Amino acid sequence: MFATAAVALLAVMAMALLRALAGPSLYDRILAINGLGTSTVLLIAVLGFVAGRPDFLDIALLYALINFIGTLAVLKFFRHGDLGHEGDEETL
Amino acid sequence: MSNVLDILSWAAIVGGSFFALVGGIGLLRLPDFFSRVHAVGIQDTLATGLIIFGLLLQTDEWLVAVKLGLVFIVVLFTGPTATHALARAALHAGFRPPLDSETKTSNN
Amino acid sequence: MRILAFLTSLVALWLLLSGFFTPLQLSFGAMSCAFTLWLTVRLGLLRHDYLRLRVSVRSPGYVVWLAWEIVKSNLHVARVILSPRMPLQRQVVRLHPTQRSGLGIAIYANSITLTPGTLTMDADDGVLEVHALTTPVADDLRSGEMDRRVTRLEGN
Numbered sequence: 001m002f003a004t005a006a007v008a009l010l011a012v013m014a015m016a017l018l019r020a021l022a023g024p025s026l027y028d029r030i031l032a033i034n035g036l037g038t039s040t041v042l043l044i045a046v047l048g049f050v051a052g053r054p055d056f057l058d059i060a061l062l063y064a065l066i067n068f069i070g071t072l073a074v075l076k077f078f079r080h081g082d083l084g085h086e087g088d089e090e091t092l
Numbered sequence: 093m094s095n096v097l098d099i100l101s102w103a104a105i106v107g108g109s110f111f112a113l114v115g116g117i118g119l120l121r122l123p124d125f126f127s128r129v130h131a132v133g134i135q136d137t138l139a140t141g142l143i144i145f146g147l148l149l150q151t152d153e154w155l156v157a158v159k160l161g162l163v164f165i166v167v168l169f170t171g172p173t174a175t176h177a178l179a180r181a182a183l184h185a186g187f188r189p190p191l192d193s194e195t196k197t198s199n200n
Numbered sequence: 201m202r203i204l205a206f207l208t209s210l211v212a213l214w215l216l217l218s219g220f221f222t223p224l225q226l227s228f229g230a231m232s233c234a235f236t237l238w239l240t241v242r243l244g245l246l247r248h249d250y251l252r253l254r255v256s257v258r259s260p261g262y263v264v265w266l267a268w269e270i271v272k273s274n275l276h277v278a279r280v281i282l283s284p285r286m287p288l289q290r291q292v293v294r295l296h297p298t299q300r301s302g303l304g305i306a307i308y309a310n311s312i313t314l315t316p317g318t319l320t321m322d323a324d325d326g327v328l329e330v331h332a333l334t335t336p337v338a339d340d341l342r343s344g345e346m347d348r349r350v351t352r353l354e355g356n
Contacts, residue, residue, distance in 0.1 A: 001101075001102050001105055001106070002105070004105070004106060004109060005105045005106070005108070005109045005143060005146075008109035008110070008112060008113055009109065009112060011113060011116065012112045012113055012115065012116035012135070014116075015116035015117065015119055015120050016116060016119060018120060019119045019120055019128070025125055025182070025187070027125050027178055027181065027182040027185075027187065028125050028128065030178060031119075031125065031128055031129060031132055031175070031178055032119060034132065034174055034175070034178070035115065035116075035119060035131075035132040035135055038132070038135050038136055038140065038167060038171065039112060039116075039135065041140075041163065041167060042108075042112070042139070042140060042143050042144075045143070045144070045147060045160070045163060046105075046143065046147070049147055049150060049151075054151065054153070054156040054159070057156065057159040057160060057163060058159070058217070060163050061159065061162055061163050061166060061217075064163060064166045064167050064170065065166060065170070067170070067174075068166075068170035068173070068174055071174045071177070071178070072174065072177060075177055075178065075181050078181075079181060111274065111278060114278045114281055114282060117281060117282070118277075118281040121281060121286065122281070122286070122288075123288075124290075126290070126319065126321070126331045127288065127290060127333060129319050129331075130277055130316050130317055130319065130333045131277075131281065133277075133313070133314075133315075133316035133317075133319070134274055134277060134278060134281075134316050136314075137270050137274060137314060137315075137316060138270065138271060138274040138316075155216075155219055158216055159217070162217075168314070171314070172310050172313035172314045173310070173313075175313060175319065176309070176310075176313050176319070176320055176321075179319055179320075179321045179331070180321060180322055183321050183322055183329075189290060189292065189321075189331050190290060191290050191291055191292060192288060192289045192290045192291065
């Protein structure tokens with residue numbers, strides 16, 4: 001059962017990678033990588049149960065948080081070309 | 093009793109995998125960026141929810157259950173925020189969603 | 201007061217996630233909680249009224265209703281994606297939310313995005329620009345039921 005889910009999630013990740021490679025726009029790629037991250041979180045959780053080591057959940061949790069921050073960081077980088085930009089209420 | 097739970101857990105995990113696949117297919121098939129966001133929305137909500145629920149039924153330790161719940165909540169809260177930020181950034185960069193029918197304004 | 205409440209929830213979260221109670225681990229936990237608290241205060245995140253209890257009193261009912269809506273629209277969008285012709289009726293809906301507070305509008309906009317098939321693209325000057333994949337989900341939104349429920353959630 002866990003193997004079924006793991007294989008399905010791997011297939012989903014392959015599809016997301018295909019979309020990330022195909023583009024066509026930058027935003028398609030970021031969206032695909034964001035979706036890939038969600039699937040990765042689920043895959044880590046499922047693999048934790050496959051291995052009988054639910055400690056994997058800590059990694060899944062961390063990955064979910066990093067996935068979110070990473071998406072925003074990439075967006076900010078391409079918006080301002082600088083991660084240290086203070087941003088402004090109107091345009092961000 | 094545990095048999096019923098096992099079957100329920102099976103159904104949830106297989107169903108979640110199915111919806112994750114649907115999201116992946118949508119990501120590949122849908123014709124423009126703003127539509128593809130909806131496909132990722134499926135993965136973030138129902139696919140994640142069902143798989144986490146299925147895993148939840150498999151564990152006896154409450155600590156593991158709490159962590160599974162936390163993973164679900166984090167994905168549920170960050171998913172829409174990230175996709176909204178993406179759509180907004182695309183809109184402000186000059187992307188316009190291709191439409192099949194005209195814009196309507198609702199006054200509720 | 202707010203700092204104390206925040207610190208308490210931080211410590212509770214750390215204890216929940218770690219599960220270790222040796223003195224060494226506990227001191228690490230105390231250090232990380234203190235560091236997080238310092239960062240949060242430095243960022244000025246505690247100055248605003250982000251958390252209001254009034255919202256959470258009626259939220260369980262709303263969460264159940266929203267979960268059911270999410271399941272329904274998931275099935276709808278899945279059927280659209282899997283059908284061979286992919287009958288899309290992409291459209292943009294402009295909504296005027298009736299919530300008074302920023303938090304209420306944020307809950308409304310996030311609920312819209314969380315429901316597959318609808319996506320909040322922009323929120324400016326009290327107008328939400330929502331991208332809808334098909335006409336049924338757009339009509340659901342136009343009926344304004346979610347808007348009413350979020351406004352009721354907001355209370356007085």
